[in-house]
Amino acid sequence: MFDGGGNSDLGGPCLDAVQGFMAAGDSPGREAPVASHEDDLLAVARQRDREAFRRLFTHFTPRLRSFLRRLRTPEATLDDLVQEVMTSVWRRANSFDPAKASASTWIFTIARNRRIDLARRKRPEVDLDDPATLHEEADGEPLPDEQASHGQMALLLRDAIASLPADQSEIVGLAYQRDMSHSEIASELDLPLGTVKSRLRLAIVKLRTAMEGLD
Amino acid sequence: MNVSHHPEPALLLDYATGTLADPFALIVATHMALCPACRREVAALEAVGGALLEQAPEAGEADVDQGAFERMMSRVEALPPEPAIAPLPAIDTATARIPRPLRDRLPASLDNLPWRRQGPVETVFLPCDLPGHRVRVLRIAAGRGVPRHTHRGTELTLVLQGSFSDETGHYLRGDMECANPELDHRPVADPGEACVCLAVTSAPLRLTGTLGRLIDPFLDI
Numbered sequence: 001m002f003d004g005g006g007n008s009d010l011g012g013p014c015l016d017a018v019q020g021f022m023a024a025g026d027s028p029g030r031e032a033p034v035a036s037h038e039d040d041l042l043a044v045a046r047q048r049d050r051e052a053f054r055r056l057f058t059h060f061t062p063r064l065r066s067f068l069r070r071l072r073t074p075e076a077t078l079d080d081l082v083q084e085v086m087t088s089v090w091r092r093a094n095s096f097d098p099a100k101a102s103a104s105t106w107i108f109t110i111a112r113n114r115r116i117d118l119a120r121r122k123r124p125e126v127d128l129d130d131p132a133t134l135h136e137e138a139d140g141e142p143l144p145d146e147q148a149s150h151g152q153m154a155l156l157l158r159d160a161i162a163s164l165p166a167d168q169s170e171i172v173g174l175a176y177q178r179d180m181s182h183s184e185i186a187s188e189l190d191l192p193l194g195t196v197k198s199r200l201r202l203a204i205v206k207l208r209t210a211m212e213g214l215d
Numbered sequence: 216m217n218v219s220h221h222p223e224p225a226l227l228l229d230y231a232t233g234t235l236a237d238p239f240a241l242i243v244a245t246h247m248a249l250c251p252a253c254r255r256e257v258a259a260l261e262a263v264g265g266a267l268l269e270q271a272p273e274a275g276e277a278d279v280d281q282g283a284f285e286r287m288m289s290r291v292e293a294l295p296p297e298p299a300i301a302p303l304p305a306i307d308t309a310t311a312r313i314p315r316p317l318r319d320r321l322p323a324s325l326d327n328l329p330w331r332r333q334g335p336v337e338t339v340f341l342p343c344d345l346p347g348h349r350v351r352v353l354r355i356a357a358g359r360g361v362p363r364h365t366h367r368g369t370e371l372t373l374v375l376q377g378s379f380s381d382e383t384g385h386y387l388r389g390d391m392e393c394a395n396p397e398l399d400h401r402p403v404a405d406p407g408e409a410c411v412c413l414a415v416t417s418a419p420l421r422l423t424g425t426l427g428r429l430i431d432p433f434l435d436i
């Protein structure tokens with residue numbers, strides 16, 4: 001019903017690839033301490049620190065390549081797109097707010113928005129500085145521990161994603177890594193839209209619970 | 216005053232992953248401007264995207280080419296600075312209360328929009344690229360109602376000013392009603408203030424009242 005539009009030119013199914021992708025998070029030897037990416041981004045924002053940016057480039061470029069390749073980015077434009085995303089990371093680092101998101105979440109949103117730009121779609125976004133925007137009392141004032149907790153939250157999320165049942169992780173993979181709206185997933189998997197919605201909802205509730213499981 | 220009617224979770228997820236088509240993304244973003252709870256929800260959904268990016272396998276990717284880094288840096292450092300964000304134009308109070316995602320698309324201030332009046336309801340259509348869909352701003356006179364109707368598709372209605380009630384509840388500023396083909400309703404603006412709404416429909420409405428059946432073919436709401 002809420003058709004994503006613009007994504008009807010799907011290639012054939014590659015669910016194995018998506019599942020392999022989800023499972024790959026479980027392989028050993030993947031991570032550097034998550035918090036350091038946030039420090040590096042702040043160093044780029046405040047001091048235009050090239051070495052900090054080189055570390056971000058080294059860490060995120062291969063991840064962006066494989067992430068964007070899953071999203072059906074044509075191989076010929078993949079390198080350009082990765083470069084454009086990293087260029088935005090350098091140029092817009094001062095809009096990164098560690099109280100609001102981890103470095104990888106912020107870079108995910110940059111890659112997402114860049115792909116929407118390329119599709120010549122305009123993404124309507126909330127402007128937090130707009131006087132019409134409503135805030136709650138505590139909105140914008142991070143809890144004392146919030147900044148430190150984004151790294152922890154990322155670890156909890158990683159484990160929660162790895163422990164999703166297969167039918168749910170497949171569908172989360174399609175939503176995030178194949179760029180499919182609910183209705184496109186329904187037709188890809190030949191499932192009723194309601195089933196797709198409830199399965200995704202279940203998965204998201206689990207991930208949300210994991211994220212909130214910080215003490 | 217808290218928002219109590221939110222978009223369904225599927226809309227927030229498609230917004231977070233970037234697959235939500237424009238008129239729906241517009242109404243979801245405008246709701247989010249008025250709803251900190253949905254902003255938090257979308258931030259959490261984006262964190263899932265961040266975690267998946269962080270986990271993206273590097274296997275099979277060539278080693279990072281440090282030459283590529285140097286080439287990129289020399290290009291990037293030669294770029295002109297990002298243009299400053301345009302300041303908000305001065306606007307009247309009523310228009311200023313329309314959140315930006317929508318306000319940026321209005322061709323004029325609220326009072327100077329090219330309203331088309333049909334009884335107590337005034338309508339302005341906004342451009343919409345999605346085939347079969349319509350995006351419009353409605354202004355319902357205080358205490359008056361929209362003709363009774365059902366829906367051939369989905370109708371999302373977001374309250375921007377004033378409030379209205381129908382068979383399903385009471386909708387205040389920031390609340391979003393999602394009506395599907397089963398719902399037969401007659402929204403009525405509360406007395407005191409005109410009710411301004413953003414509405415997105417995926418198919419034409421169908422009038423169901425006695426009078427409505429007579430005028431349905433002529434009424435384009």
Ligand SMILES: [Zn+2]
Nearest residue numbers: 221222250253
């Ligand atoms: Zn909400």
